[in-house]
Amino acid sequence: MPEHRYDPHEIESRWQDVWATEHTWEATNEHDAGGRSSNSYVLEMLPYPSGEPHIGHLKCYAVGDAIAHFHRRLGRRVLHPMGYDAFGLPAENHAIRTGEHPRVSTAESIASFQRQFRSWGISIDWSRELATHEPSYYRWTQWIFLELFGSGLAYRKEAAVKWCPHDQTVLANEQVDAEGRCERCGTLVEVRQLEQWFLRITDYAERLLNDLQEIDWPQNVKTMQRNWVGRSEGAEVTFRCEELGIDYPVFTTRPDTLFGATFFVMAPEHPDVSRLAQGTEHEHSVREYVNVSLNETNEQRGNADKPKTGVALGRTVTNPVNGEQIPMYVADYVLMEYGTGAIMAVPAHDERDHAFARAFDLPIRRVIEPAGGSDAADADVLPYTGDGVLVNSRADFDGLPSREAVSEIVRWLDVEGKGHASINYKLRDWLVSRQRYWGTPIPILYCDSCGVVPVPYDQLPVQLPDVEDYTPKGRSPLAAAEDWVNTTCPSCGASARRETDTMDTFVDSSWYFLRYCDPFNDLAAWSPEALREWMPVDQYIGGVEHAILHLMYARFFCKALADLGHLDFQEPFNALFTQGMVTKDGAKMSKSRGNVVSPASIVERVGADTARCYILFVGPPDQDADWSDAGVEGVHRFLSRLWRLAAETAERAGGPSGPVESPIGAEGDDLVLVRKAHWAIEKVSGDLRRFAFNTAIAAVMELLNDCSRLRDSADVETQRFALTTAASLLFPFAPHVCADIYDRLTGERVWEADWPNADEELLERDEYELVCQVNGKLRDRVRAASNASADELKQLCMAAPNVRAHLDGKQVVKEIVVPGKLVNLVVR
């Protein structure tokens, strides 16, 4: 028998060539062919091309490719495209260091990503490839911006915004982490008052929240989005400062506690603070306090355990429900960015207000009592933040449960013109302008006479000009491109200046999945027919780190574009799968730790099939997985054994011998093997549907174990069937080696074969081992027919020798019969 050696490199390049020359994975737009339900759009989040792909990319695309292959084999037309999120800071920072144009380094990175994706054998439709930095793409990003501008969804305003001193640009709220650090570089951000471009995502808060119900996404991602939108119901209530004649609205979720408001607090950033303190004895201390707080980081200020600080403003406001004059304070526990930047303080029923009142010796008045009497020992302890019954309020409100009191009081305030029901959101509008070079230019002009002027559609794209110096200086490097900046106003012909800020790169990636449907269209961003054919995405795959950023922005874009009549769906991604991280020695891979495993070196050593199978076999793909070289070896051995046994079997069968059918009338070891193959079909099909790739691969391992074990006792044709089935089932995970095995055994192409069907009859056994228990303990086992009745099973069990020994002299008081499994006799 000749030597059979598994040579992954030879096999992988051979099949990759076939797929490339035959354009196997390309999907054409056929409009009415088959209808949307027979199509499938499988998409992984587009990569940011920087250097080389890392192991996380391998995992993401291994998952996506398995799904894409599975859908194709189920008979669907699959769209599985690839592109690059090519604008962004790393390329620009590289340019600052080296002077090399970002276009050049970006092109190099893209080439390297392409090369590796091809070497992994991912079934990508390369004909639709795009990159967001190409004018043919960002022309339409600009078009969308203008559409949003035209409808008022893109606007300029001056606001307190987050500024990253390291990257020298403003950031969106979402791009600052909980500690107040820049999402990209980790620098503490500062707050600056600047005029910037915003997108009105807050208009969509309610829909972004409600429509989460419509989509099949992981619970934790939905929860994060809900938290980020941060909806709370309550009321806006006006407190009037009589001395200065100014009304201050506050937002509260507890209007039922209004009678317990004993003071009033403003955020240090509140624009009226200095004016209020002016001329009072507190003027100086207020100014000092405000200065100190403004210089504190979010990290310092945001700590709830920190003792409460603040100073009196020396003014009072009127509590609208009882006319009381209550003192005003400025304190840093009140945030300018939430609500109105001022609060009513109810120390008896709010932990923070309580802490402040204790520190400043302010009155604490209980207005809510826990319902159902105070039998609980801690019912009298303040602050009490739960619901209850009103006390110490107004005669007609006292005794009302909190919930009812909320609506009663709000109704009364409304009538009096002192307040109204209100819903508040944590979500802020999306700040999209950036003072950086390598991004999509914002297509806007400033004309002295016409003001803010959108660039006419027929002048798109506004091309990104070349510049000499990429260094950010607090304004975009584009400002230095005088020839480009100075232009003429399209409406009046006078001289005008271009907007020099570029767009947040998250704008680019908020619509790329639409462009894939119609990538060559140069008359429009897409045609409605193309979208009808593919959108929404059936299965989206990516890292959970985009739970809020990209995934929220993309949802917002679709809703806004749908409102503008450009889309006829509301949600871009019907189903989402978030893959877990790949760690090494329990820690995140990073250059500084020196624990980076490069996909290229793994592919070089053991081949792409092993790399892909390993990353999917190592554990459930939604969980983190620790990289282990020994585990890689194990999977490599498995593929070697599979290939060798298949090659040897093909030879014994006399070469490729055509399509293979499940053998009929098999007996003995042949039947065992045929059954195992059908069991594997059932198992892998189910596992693929629920993303349990690890167990799917384990099932094929089991099938291979039986093939090896029964190599000499089962018929060659049975072997051929079992191994063909193994290759067919493993193909979504290890496409090259499975294509090769399938070809050797049958002469056919596995990717053109239908997904196999399990024969129900072969899955059922006509006999099984019945477990016989006495008092829940296993005492014996007997063979039982599958169709035996409960009574027969009981008799069988009672007759079992070891059971009889345990029944001796005892009385059976209960019998539990589980057909197909066991009989349990309870005796006394």
Added chain:
RNA sequence: GCACCAGUACCUUAAUCGGUGAAAGGGCCGGUCUUAAACACCGGUAAUCCGGGUUCGAGCCCCGGCUGGUGCACCA
């Protein structure tokens, strides 16, 4: 502090409706093959975090605790 998820052999995972004496791969040990080793093949090894409860029966359900992870957190 609150919420969610997870704790199974040395490691990583599996166990569908609560139903056998808990399965797979890797590791390790031994054997066959080899001059020797690698590969391959055969065999062996070892576990339900702790404490209660429900049940004829619990890895699985309920309560409490411990450990780890993730998210939220001065959001009025």
